């Protein structure tokens with residue numbers, strides 16, 4: 463049994479940097495909780511607070527329901543895995559994995575038994591006599607994991623464990639890590655800035671921005687019902703289009719969203735239409751992911767700007783004469799569309815990027831929107847071709863201008 467409770471944790475460093483800002487989060491027994499966010503958002507600081515390497519300025523930490531801030535790090539029974547492996551170069555693989563057991567005074571027989579078990583589970587049983595310098599990056603990371611597991615900790619803390627590996631190996635190892643921690647049943651807090659990694663590894667994801675917790679939920683929940691525009695922009699490939707729209711209610715009977723020169727109707731039997739009606743005359747943001755759109759419908763019209771081929775499918779990027787909001791955060795993800803030269807030349811004459819608002823979500827800029835629509839493998843489409851677009855309204859997200867979700871029964 464192992465749970466973590468973070469209660470209103472704030473960490474301000476002496477220079478005034480607030481790395482973690484009033485974060486409350488419960489990690490359940492046996493759960494893999496991923497802390498996701500861009501560099502500098504406070505993920506590592508939170509992890510270090512759980513490990514006891516850092517004290518919060520205010521707030522409480524509970525381990526297994528008990529206040530834990532006074533427990534020294536070595537007595538918290540947590541194992542940390544970092545991105546830079548930190549293996550002892552002079553020790554063999556077996557020596558590295560056995561190291562914490564040796565420190566703990568475990569007998570030599572038990573040490574070699576446990577090392578062999580762990581190495582077999584990680585597929586590095588053949589490498590026990592090698593030195594770290596004779597291993598590949600992936601093998602070194604497995605050894606580092608082995609050294610953490612062998613102690614049978616009640617809690618794993620992993621800080622970007624895969625970030626120094628190439629992308630193929632990352633994908634392979636993240637699947638392995640997620641099945642391994644589940645087999646062990648160990649509660650895990652896993653830090654990453656990679657949304658794809660978070661969506662694969664996590665039971666639940668906690669999304670952070672500038673020290674503030676933005677959203678918590680299963681991968682399906684945070685992807686399917688993002689709490690804020692920022693969360694929507696962070697998750698998914700291709701990135702969501704965040705379109706600037708103005709709400710118009712016709713005679714209290716129909717809600718339409720004016721997107722550029724076009725109108726997207728929200729049927730009155732869509733329960734969210736009532737929530738949207740409160741914004742009559744106001745600017746909101748409409749989030750459209752590729753899976754909300756189908757080529758050949760009639761809800762929106764656009765012109766093909768360019769087509770991106772991905773082998774099994776392709777993505778058409780359409781100009782629909784609308785503006786997209788870009789979350790302008792130097793440390794955050796930017797939903798900047800790819801701009802070709804001609805586009806840039808035309809828009810230099812009429813700048814498309816301008817600051818339009820400063821909200822709690824950050825400084826917003828707008829750009830000419832490019833709507834991504836999924837198509838078959840090799841569509842016969844030329845730039846400039848007109849295309850009708852169908853919209854699955856149930857997959858469309860609405861946010862107010864400050865970036866908070868507009869929805870029925872939303873918190």
Ligand SMILES: Nc1ncnc2c1ncn2[C@@H]1O[C@H](COP(=O)(O)OP(=O)(O)OP(=O)(O)O)[C@@H](O)[C@H]1O
Pocket residue numbers: 475476477479480481499500501502503504505506507508655
């Ligand atoms: N000792 C310190 N003194 C002052 N500021 C600090 C200190 N340690 C961290 N910070 C700041 O606190 C913020 C959060 O840092 P943290 O390392 O937790 O972020 P992170 O999300 O883990 O980023 P990364 O992925 O780059 O490690 C950053 O702005 C960082 O510069």
